[in-house]
Amino acid sequence: MKLLQELRRLRRLVRPLILEEVSEAAAEGRLEDNESYWEARRRQAQVDLRIHKLQEIISQSEVLVGNNLTPSQVRFNSRVKVCNLATGEILEFHLVSSVEADVAQGYLSVDSPMGRALLGRKVGERIGFHPPGGQRSYQILEIHMAGD
Numbered sequence: 001m002k003l004l005q006e007l008r009r010l011r012r013l014v015r016p017l018i019l020e021e022v023s024e025a026a027a028e029g030r031l032e033d034n035e036s037y038w039e040a041r042r043r044q045a046q047v048d049l050r051i052h053k054l055q056e057i058i059s060q061s062e063v064l065v066g067n068n069l070t071p072s073q074v075r076f077n078s079r080v081k082v083c084n085l086a087t088g089e090i091l092e093f094h095l096v097s098s099v100e101a102d103v104a105q106g107y108l109s110v111d112s113p114m115g116r117a118l119l120g121r122k123v124g125e126r127i128g129f130h131p132p133g134g135q136r137s138y139q140i141l142e143i144h145m146a147g148d
Contacts, residue, residue, distance in 0.1 A: 081142040094108065124139070
């Protein structure tokens, strides 16, 4: 979802503005010595590269509907609150694709060991998994669909 929003923003807003800057800078005269023209072209190349990368990621993405799981079960795009059974620490994660994952911001990949352990589980269930740091155990406290 965030990738599609970024792609739309780059295509509809950012790239047209940069193309306008390129045109304005080109109208100033000789291009060889025109630093503002070359800077605008560099930004255009960066934006074009990001657009291409986003298109590639999106075209290779799988749409996960999750309709085989009830809203009371953890699935893609769920927000899940869990309790670390060893420390009592309460954590909240939003389950997303590996491309969008950023654990520091609370975005957990469904492909991560914890993400895989959470999928299909319900409130009150305990999960255990073995990440590189050793055995972890959590209890699911809450499940919400993003936007709820």
